[in-house]
Every structure is written in C-alpha cells, then in structure tokens.
Amino acid sequence: MIKYAICGNIASGKSTTECILKKHGYDVLDTDFVCHNILDTNNDIKELFKNYDIFVNGLISREKLGKIVFSDNILKKKLENIMHPIVRREIEKFFNDNSDKSKLFVSIPLLFEANMQDLFDKIIFVYANDDIRLKRLIERNNYSSEYAKIRMDSQMSQEEKIKQCDIIIYNNSSIVDLESQILKLVV
Secondary structure, three states: OEEEEEEOOOOOOHHHHHHHHHHOOOOEEEHHHHHHHHHHHOHHHHHHOOOOOOEEOOEEOHHHHHHHHOOOHHHHHHHHHHHHHHHHHHHHHHHHHOOOOOEEEEEOOOOOOOOOHHHOOEEEEEEOOHHHHHHHHHHHHOOOHHHHHHHHHOOOOHHHHHOOOOEEEEOOOOHHHHHHHHHHHOO
16 A cells, blocks of 8 residues: 655645545545544543634634734644644555555645644645645635735645645646646545
8 A cells, every 4th residue: 555645734735635636546535624623522622712702602712723823833733732642643544444445545634734744654745835725725715815824824834835745736727737637646
C-alpha cells in the first residue's frame, strides 16, 4: 500500500483534489472533517474554551474559534496539543481499516505544522498562487481581505513546504487541468 498525504495551504484546492480522487474510485480521508467531529465531541476542547463566546447551540462555532486561535498563539498551541494526537490516531485507523487497498490518500492541510510526515510514503502538495488563494478565500468564506491574509499567514509558506514534498500539483487554472495533473502524477 502507498500512503499519500495531500497537503496545501488554505484555498489551494485540496478539497477539489479529494473530489477528483474519489471520482476515480480512491479512498480519501479528509482530516478537516475529522477535526470538525473532534470539535463537536471533545470535552477537553470544550473545557479549554468554556469562557469564550464560541458556542452556538451547544457546539463550537469554527468561525468564532478561528478568530480567537488565529490571534492567540498560546491558545492555538493548546488546541493543537489536544487535536493532533487524535487526528494521528484517526489516520492510523484509516490505514488499518483499508489495508487491502493499493493506494490511500489523506487530505491533511497542516501536515508539516502537525509534524505527521512520518505517516506517509508520498506527499502531494497542491499549490496555488497567493493572489488566487486570497481571492478564493474571500469569495468562499466571505472573509475580509485582512482576515483572509491573517489565515494565510498563519501557515508555513508554500515555498517551505514544497521543498519537503514528493509531488507538486499546480492549481492556478481550471479543474480540467487539475484533474489531468492528478491523473498523470498519482493515478
């Protein structure tokens, strides 16, 4: 089995890459989805943020949480210390549960920040120019330009990450071009 990580900075096209792989019959674990479930169910996180106005109908609002942790590195680190070990276990479970497959893919935006490279045989980086990512982020999430830049700047630079990746997919044009690259490089 070849274990692929799909990473890329915010609004680079990881979700579209996931969809393309699924369309072609590959199993993909979306760690963003895993993280959403952790936020909804983990009592340690609820306790950590109990004094913050981030709860909506008893659940943590990811939007409100994001605004807090992306402006407070100490809280961000505490959150990561709870979440990253759980995400690691979920990835390992995904590999174990699908051990009969020849290729498995895990979409993990914070691969390097979470230091989980050791789980994978190959690392795919989805790259998009910063101006394109900024535009996508503003349109997709309805962020202000300033907040979108804060979110982008909170991640390790694309250039630093590319140096540690095996496969680079450029997502600066169309979905057709993206799919063509994916099929040539990984499938």
